[in-house]
Structure formats: structure tokens, C-alpha cells
Amino acid sequence: MRRRHLPLLAAPFCLPAVQARAQAAWPTRPVRIVVTFPPGGSSDIAARVLAEHYSAAFNQRFVVDNRPGAGGTIAALHVSREAPDGYTLLLSNSAPITTSPPLYPQAGYDPLRSFTHVTYVGAAPVAVVVNSRFIPVTDMAGLIAWMRAQRTPPSYGSSGAGSVGHIVAEMFQRATGITLTHVPYRGSAALLPDLLNGQVPLAFDTLPQYVEHFGAGRLTGLAVSSPERNAMAPSLPTLIEAGQPTLVALNWVGISGPAGLPPAVVERLSAETLAGLQTPLVRSRLAEHAITPTPLGPAAFQAFVQKDVTEIGGMIRALGITAG
Numbered sequence: 001m002r003r004r005h006l007p008l009l010a011a012p013f014c015l016p017a018v019q020a021r022a023q024a025a026w027p028t029r030p031v032r033i034v035v036t037f038p039p040g041g042s043s044d045i046a047a048r049v050l051a052e053h054y055s056a057a058f059n060q061r062f063v064v065d066n067r068p069g070a071g072g073t074i075a076a077l078h079v080s081r082e083a084p085d086g087y088t089l090l091l092s093n094s095a096p097i098t099t100s101p102p103l104y105p106q107a108g109y110d111p112l113r114s115f116t117h118v119t120y121v122g123a124a125p126v127a128v129v130v131n132s133r134f135i136p137v138t139d140m141a142g143l144i145a146w147m148r149a150q151r152t153p154p155s156y157g158s159s160g161a162g163s164v165g166h167i168v169a170e171m172f173q174r175a176t177g178i179t180l181t182h183v184p185y186r187g188s189a190a191l192l193p194d195l196l197n198g199q200v201p202l203a204f205d206t207l208p209q210y211v212e213h214f215g216a217g218r219l220t221g222l223a224v225s226s227p228e229r230n231a232m233a234p235s236l237p238t239l240i241e242a243g244q245p246t247l248v249a250l251n252w253v254g255i256s257g258p259a260g261l262p263p264a265v266v267e268r269l270s271a272e273t274l275a276g277l278q279t280p281l282v283r284s285r286l287a288e289h290a291i292t293p294t295p296l297g298p299a300a301f302q303a304f305v306q307k308d309v310t311e312i313g314g315m316i317r318a319l320g321i322t323a324g
Helices: 002-025 042-058 070-080 094-103 140-149 164-176 188-197 208-215 263-276 280-287 298-319
Strands: 031-035 062-066 088-093 115-130 155-158 181-184 202-206 220-224 250-258 292-296
Touching: 031 042, 031 070, 042 062, 042 088, 042 115, 042 250, 042 263, 042 280, 070 088, 070 094, 070 115, 070 250, 088 094, 088 115, 094 164, 094 250, 094 298, 115 140, 115 164, 115 208, 115 263, 115 298, 140 220, 155 164, 155 188, 164 181, 164 202, 164 250, 164 298, 188 202, 188 208, 202 208, 208 220, 250 263, 280 292, 292 298
Parallel strands: 031 062, 031 088, 155 181, 155 202
Antiparallel strands: 088 250, 115 202, 115 220, 115 250, 115 292
16 A cells, blocks of 8 residues: 555655756747837847847747737736746836836736846937927927927827836926927837828937938937937937936836746846847847847846836836826
8 A cells, every 4th residue: 555655645745856857948838028019119129139049049939929008018917917937028128117117006017026037138228309300400409499489388209108218208398397298109110100200290219210210311319318328329419418417217128027937947048148148149239229238137137126116116206207
């Protein structure tokens, strides 16, 4: 009788070893990277660059799944509810993690407790962009003067309520005392055509997709929101240089997963992300889209998110910024 029961008694003690082997073997099937914005923006571009690197490094398919809407909260909530097995990841960024939670208090997730933040990848600045056929200015001083001369609040576009562009525009209004009318879009790709045809003459949005239009004379970049000038558009001054020292904000991106992601998966994924960010190919492809790679591992990324949620989220609440 005892011999018959030995396999049953041994099974619980074998289970952790089986789980550990399964985690070490990850990934054994395709992995989804959920992106909070439509194709074409900096988050989507970063996700696709990383997915290509992971697919080669892990010999497994990593596919991008775009789920835009509600300042990134739709995608973030979806990921937070998925099994923490490493097969659903989030291309986390400042919108769903930092700026949207105070704007969408019923979003259904916590930016810290609902996720495992694996690796910080880097950040891109917001650019202030005008269509000069409708706003004939060449610098921020000219833009402010033009705004003050208008009888009604000028309209500006952003890639969505809760996007970092929206937040920079709100900060700009409070710093200058100027009132603007926000026109939120479902991502940068949707905003660009309306900016080109003058449907909205002004945008606060992440830099990458606008650079080619600066060179062609179709649009004019006035400034960027980073502490230093960006190598993708070195002629653009920072908002600090343009006389707005408080307007520093970046659209950061990282890799996160649902809360409780197995440590073995976190370790493998973080190590491969950090390794990829050291390669000239990945770094150059991100830099081509104004994303400056500044990798941080899990502990440092978690601390960064905590600080960003406290500072930026606190500022949004204090200023009374809404999703409208």
C-alpha cells in the first residue's frame, strides 16, 4: 500500500521543480506585446523594434498587439487581467502608467500593484509643431505672441487625452496663462493628416513622425520638451531654452507584464532587453525615432515608476487636469 501512495506523496514536492523548468524554458509559444496606441507612434515603433530583437534572441515569435483608447488604459487593463506567465507583455509608457490613472480614476488597475515592471527602455520628447500656413511663426516667442492675439482659444492636437503631449500642453497653458482648446486623437498617426491640412494648426506630440515634414517645409518644429536637444532634430531648442524652464516631460517606454510575473521570466526578459539595448542595431533604430535608449533593470524601473507616478500624477491632480 505504501508503494502505491509514493507517487502521490512525491507529486507536491516535484511541482516546484516542474514549474521552475517551465519558466526556464520560456517562451515555448508566441508572446504578445500589447501597445497602448495605434501603429505609427513612438510606442508602436519601440515595440516592433524590440519584438524583432526578441524573436531572434528567443527563437520564438513576439507579436505586437495594438489596443488603443482611453489614454492607454484599455490596453493596460487588458494586460493587468492576463495570466502572469510571460506570454502577454505591455509596452508600458507614460500615458497608461503615469498620466492616465488620475485622469481615468475608474480605469480598473493600479500602475504599481497591477504590473511587474521589467525594464525601462528609453524616452522621446514632445515637440511643439505648427502648420506655418495657418500659424506663421518660427519660434516659441512668436507662437505665444500669436496666441495672445487670437480672439478665441486656439486649438491644438495631441495623440490622446492623457498622452504626454496633452500634459505638456496643459503645463504650457498654466505657465503662460494662455487658454487652448484640446483636440485629442487616437494616436499620432491619426493626428498627422489633420495637422498637415490645417484642421488643427498646432500639435503637442512626440517628435518622431514630424521630423521628415520639418525638412520638407510642410510643418515647423518650435521646441522639444526634453532637458537637452534631441539628436533626431538638433536644430530644435528645448522648451527650457525657449524660456519655459518648467516644461520638461518625456514619453518614456518600457517592458512590463501582469503582476506576479515569475522571477525566472523577469530575469530572462530583462537580461535580453538590456543586451538588445546595447547593440548598435537596436540603439540606432530607436534613435532614428527620437527614443534615447537609457536602460534600467527591474528594481530601478520599479523605483522610476514609483517616482513618476508620485510626481507627475500628483501634479495632474494638483492642477486639476482632466481627460477632456
